[in-house]
Amino acid sequence: MPAPTSLTASALHAGYPGEEVLRGIDLELRGGEPPLGLLGASGAGKTTLLATLSGEHRPTHGRVTWDGREVAKLRGKERRRFRAAVRFVSQYAMTIADPRETVRSRLELAAKEARKGGRTHAVSPAEMLAAVGLPEHLLARTMRTLSGGETQRVALATALATRPEILVLDEPLTAVDPTTRTQVAATLAATIERLGIGTLIASHDVDLLRRLCPRIAFLGDGRLLADGTLDEVLARTEHAPIRDLAEANPVAVQRFR
Ligand SMILES: Nc1ncnc2c1ncn2[C@@H]1O[C@H](COP(=O)(O)OP(=O)(O)OP(=O)(O)O)[C@@H](O)[C@H]1O
Incomplete structure (x- = not known):
């Protein structure tokens, strides 16, 4: 078996x-490893980091490499392979979707594009909907008829349908109510693990990150200030941004102590 792919900053x-x-960020994501969570205050640069790792934003210095190749220099077929293998689901992923398109055609199109990028093991649309806690009958619905939370989950399912090597998620479940979020987090975690997808999840939701990510990195002052379990990270109160987050989330922090 080939070694799992890595995406490195x-x-x-x-x-x-x-x-x-x-x-000055150093970070590695690898297929087959448990998801890494990314915490940080609003404006700390989480989205910027995710977009840069996914090749959507160019570094000013340093580099992002995908299996040793510099992402900024990938062209043509190699670039298509990268885009199919490393999927970024932004907070606004589905605002660009065609409202008249059905969920089924959205998922099938994603899988087709992934095949063009060399991903031959795309997953069935129904299976991917189940992975984000949505019923199969939603396949026939058009995008415009979905609720905010359903739309967000279809965005996730679309990325999963391509069976990527690396998944980069920006606030993936903000539009989903807390109870459903807990259920979806469990099925999503199981799917990511089963498919061996290396995943980075940025969120303000300490509870969600605790459920999904055994390891957390904290972004503040332009750097990764701490990395470890949630408790280990939140204990690093010598860093003002971590202290501020812990003080602003006393209940969430306390619950897991
Ligand atoms: N296109 C842009 N042009 C100029 N500045 C930008 C742009 N996008 C983001 N910024 C700025 O870069 C900084 C980091 O933004 P970013 O969106 O990466 O933070 P974030 O940690 O994801 O925030 P949030 O948690 O609020 O989504 C912010 O000061 C933001 O205003």
């Missing part, structure tokens, strides 16, 4: 004109 800097957001 090395001394990564990225930002926007006049604003350096990431200032």
Whole structure:
């Protein structure tokens, strides 16, 4: 069996004109490993990091590599392979979906594109809906008829349908109510583990990250300030951004102590 794919950030800097957001990030995601959670205050740069890892935003210094190849330099067929293998589900993923399209055609199109990118083991649409806790009959519905939480879960199912090697999720279940979120987190975790997908999940939801991610990295001041279990990370109160988060979430933090 080939070694699991890795996606690596090395001394990564990225930002926007006049604003350096990431200032030296080292991180590795590998297929077959448990999901890594990413915590950080609003504006800390979580989305910027996820977009840069996924090749959607260019680093200013340092690099992102996919199995040793620099992502910013991938072209043509290699770039298509990368885009099929490393899937980014943004907070706004489905705002670009055609509202008249059915859920089935959305999932089938994703799987077809993935096959063009060399992913031959796409998963059936019904199976992927089940993985995000949605019933099969939703396949016949058009995107415009879905609730916010259903839309968000279809975005996740669309990424899973391509059976990626690496999944990069930005606030994946914010539009889903807390009870459903807990159930979906469990099925999602099982699917990610079964398919061996290396996953990075950025969220403000401490509870969700605790459920999904045995390891958490904390982004603050442009760097990864701490990494470990949730408890280990939240104990690093010498870092002001971690102290602020722990103080702002006393119930969530306490529940898991
Ligand atoms: N396209 C852009 N142009 C200029 N600045 C941007 C752009 N996108 C993000 N920023 C800025 O970069 C910083 C980091 O933003 P980012 O969205 O990565 O943070 P975040 O941790 O994901 O925040 P949140 O948790 O609120 O989603 C913020 O100060 C933001 O205003």
